[in-house]
Amino acid sequence: xxxxxxxxxxxxxxxxxxxxxxxxxxxxxxxxxxxxxxxxxxxxxxxxxxxxxxxxxxxxxxxxxxxxxxxxxxxxxxxxxxxxxxxxxxxxxxxxxxxxxxxxxxxxxxxxxxxxxxx
Amino acid sequence: xxxxxxxxxxxxxxxxxxxxxxxxxxxxxxxxxxxxxxxxxxxxxxxxxxxxxxxxxxxxxxxxxxxxxxxxxxxxxxxxxxxxxxxxxxxxxxxxxxxxxxxxxx
Numbered sequence: 001x002x003x004x005x006x007x008x009x010x011x012x013x014x015x016x017x018x019x020x021x022x023x024x025x026x027x028x029x030x031x032x033x034x035x036x037x038x039x040x041x042x043x044x045x046x047x048x049x050x051x052x053x054x055x056x057x058x059x060x061x062x063x064x065x066x067x068x069x070x071x072x073x074x075x076x077x078x079x080x081x082x083x084x085x086x087x088x089x090x091x092x093x094x095x096x097x098x099x100x101x102x103x104x105x106x107x108x109x110x111x112x113x114x115x116x117x118x119x
Numbered sequence: 120x121x122x123x124x125x126x127x128x129x130x131x132x133x134x135x136x137x138x139x140x141x142x143x144x145x146x147x148x149x150x151x152x153x154x155x156x157x158x159x160x161x162x163x164x165x166x167x168x169x170x171x172x173x174x175x176x177x178x179x180x181x182x183x184x185x186x187x188x189x190x191x192x193x194x195x196x197x198x199x200x201x202x203x204x205x206x207x208x209x210x211x212x213x214x215x216x217x218x219x220x221x222x223x224x225x
Binding site for chain 2: 035037044045046047059060061062063095099100103104105106107109110111112
């Protein structure tokens with residue numbers, strides 16, 4: 001069974017760094033890209049970026065370029081989303097998801113990680 | 120960026136009725152469009168992919184149609200558990216984009 005299990009709720013201060021994780025299981029980690037989706041409080045969904053665990057190729061939504069970094073650790077089948085300097089506007093729920101290749105199917109999602117940024 | 124515009128913003132219907140949700144793209148996405156259902160406190164769940172293919176385990180009352188720029192999600196015989204926000208997502212061009220959502224109230 002494919003599973004994406006995300007790290008728990010985070011609370012940070014503006015200017016702090018933060019890294020959240022998404023651990024994959026039930027499939028060969030390098031066979032599929034992993035993506036991240038943001039949902040700000042009471043708002044819709046926004047696709048942030050995707051990363052290919054097999055060659056570390058990554059694509060970012062231009063609206064977020066430079067604000068976050070995607071990475072993976074293939075040895076533990078885990079994808080990461082990180083910030084070097086949090087802002088209050090980063091407060092959101094973040095989902096990881098596994099898009100299928102070549103079709104628009106995205107069946108597998110993490111449970112979401114709530115990040116709250118407040119001074 | 121391909122902008123997806125969903126309508127209506129809210130749909131209030133009774134059990135047993137049919138819901139028709141629209142998603143229009145600012146440029147062609149071919150058939151690379153999916154529909155998701157999201158309930159409060161839950162991750163999105165895929166209903167339809169590639170415009171008209173039902174995902175595994177999705178009831179037959181959910182159907183999708185369209186190609187290019189105009190897409191429709193139809194929910195026949197609405198049930199109370201269909202109350203949710205529905206989003207379309209295009210994967211025709213990067214960045215992938217979601218519509219703003221349609222809230223369905225039963």
